[in-house]
Amino acid sequence: MTSEATGLTTRAEAQDTFAALLTTPFVSARVAPARFAAVLQHRAQLTEWTGRLAYRLVIAGSVARLHRDPAGPQRTAAPAIGAPPSRRALTLMALTAAACEDADMTTTVQALSDEVRAISAGPGARVMPYNPDRRTERQAFLRGVNQLAGLGILLRRTTDEALLRQWEEDGTGVGAGFEVDRDALLQFTDPHTVALALRQPEVDEDDEDDEDDEDSSDGRQGTLGMRTATRSQRMLRTLVEDTALLYADLHPEDAEYARGQRSWLAGHASDMTGGTVEIREEGMLLRLPPDRPASVAATVPFPAATATPWFALKMLEAVVTGRSPDNDGRILLTPDEVETAAERVYTGNFGALTNDLKKSPLVMLAAVEPTLTEAGLIRVSNAGWTVLPVAGRCRDPKAVWEPTLEDMTHDDA
Numbered sequence: 001m002t003s004e005a006t007g008l009t010t011r012a013e014a015q016d017t018f019a020a021l022l023t024t025p026f027v028s029a030r031v032a033p034a035r036f037a038a039v040l041q042h043r044a045q046l047t048e049w050t051g052r053l054a055y056r057l058v059i060a061g062s063v064a065r066l067h068r069d070p071a072g073p074q075r076t077a078a079p080a081i082g083a084p085p086s087r088r089a090l091t092l093m094a095l096t097a098a099a100c101e102d103a104d105m106t107t108t109v110q111a112l113s114d115e116v117r118a119i120s121a122g123p124g125a126r127v128m129p130y131n132p133d134r135r136t137e138r139q140a141f142l143r144g145v146n147q148l149a150g151l152g153i154l155l156r157r158t159t160d161e162a163l164l165r166q167w168e169e170d171g172t173g174v175g176a177g178f179e180v181d182r183d184a185l186l187q188f189t190d191p192h193t194v195a196l197a198l199r200q201p202e203v204d205e206d207d208e209d210d211e212d213d214e215d216s217s218d219g220r221q222g223t224l225g226m227r228t229a230t231r232s233q234r235m236l237r238t239l240v241e242d243t244a245l246l247y248a249d250l251h252p253e254d255a256e257y258a259r260g261q262r263s264w265l266a267g268h269a270s271d272m273t274g275g276t277v278e279i280r281e282e283g284m285l286l287r288l289p290p291d292r293p294a295s296v297a298a299t300v301p302f303p304a305a306t307a308t309p310w311f312a313l314k315m316l317e318a319v320v321t322g323r324s325p326d327n328d329g330r331i332l333l334t335p336d337e338v339e340t341a342a343e344r345v346y347t348g349n350f351g352a353l354t355n356d357l358k359k360s361p362l363v364m365l366a367a368v369e370p371t372l373t374e375a376g377l378i379r380v381s382n383a384g385w386t387v388l389p390v391a392g393r394c395r396d397p398k399a400v401w402e403p404t405l406e407d408m409t410h411d412d413a
Helices: 010-023 033-041 043-052 087-101 109-120 135-151 161-170 182-188 191-198 207-211 231-242 252-260 262-273 293-298 307-320 335-348 361-374 389-394
Strands: 026-028 056-060 063-067 106-108 154-156 177-180 244-246 276-280 283-287 331-333 378-381 384-387
Touching (some): 010 033, 010 043, 010 063, 010 262, 033 056, 033 063, 043 056, 043 262, 087 182, 106 109, 109 135, 135 161, 135 182, 231 262, 231 283, 244 389, 262 276, 262 283, 307 335, 307 389, 331 335, 335 384, 361 378
Antiparallel strands (some): 026 063, 106 177, 154 177, 378 384
């Protein structure tokens, strides 16, 4: 059976909806009506799959949210996002959500700003007081408002951008008008999830027994949300969320378990996502279907045809050429070895570097390092670089276009 809306079979559409929930776990019908309709259509299947991971799918009114309940000391398996909002913007977003609790159905930027100032200056507050008289504070506040609007918690009701710019520039006027979606706000500020995230993990003595029962976790999300996830669920979370389960990252007992249950883990990961799992000596790699919308959104867009990603590839090739991985498939480099490789890349490609990257080899290195880190190809510590086995997918790039200084003038803009 094929869906007319997506062109996918019913099973494939359910898998795509599941992958989309992992990418964007907060779905409002007023912001993404098609995605919300897909969640409702496949609700039973999605509930089973999220239960396998000890997650909770909650649908309330016009909002659906995937709650990633903590898995013991490992708070979540969800990969960190690249370029996250600043700590101050996140703080002000949380305070704005709290202000929405007491707001009327409709409100304004100025009214929310006044309430956030009062909350942050309250006797029980343990945050730096919000000062809307400073332009940088107003800008951080608006970034938080935009985050809430993107989730559908705040729904824009005015279209005059001049009013918003006036409020941002000099703090006068109402800014913009919003409607508060109570269903979305309730899911965003869910106290159960917050309590689980902040409490000390409790080890259930029955967990170890459950770990050997491969199917014991399916559909039991009602109780699993209140206790540490089993070993099988933790392994499955990592494989599905990170798309790579590397044995070297695990406790030796977990690694032994993952090797023994690799067929079971691969089968469940493929069943939920529609992807294929490569079973290798160093671990397992999940490849998502390339022809589905959610797979595209969940895949790191690397490399891009701009200067920094290109030289990140050059840098990756430079540090691994001539080196053999260890027994876990990793290549370890000291800081000196990394800097020496950066000097070689800098000197050998100087004519193609942008003005910013030409400043020095260390400047170039500082620019490309986050690209490789966020793509999950390397890890950086005081001891240097650890090049992970998954970096093999980006080895020996064959370029049909290689950047030149003239081509990359836009990168400096």
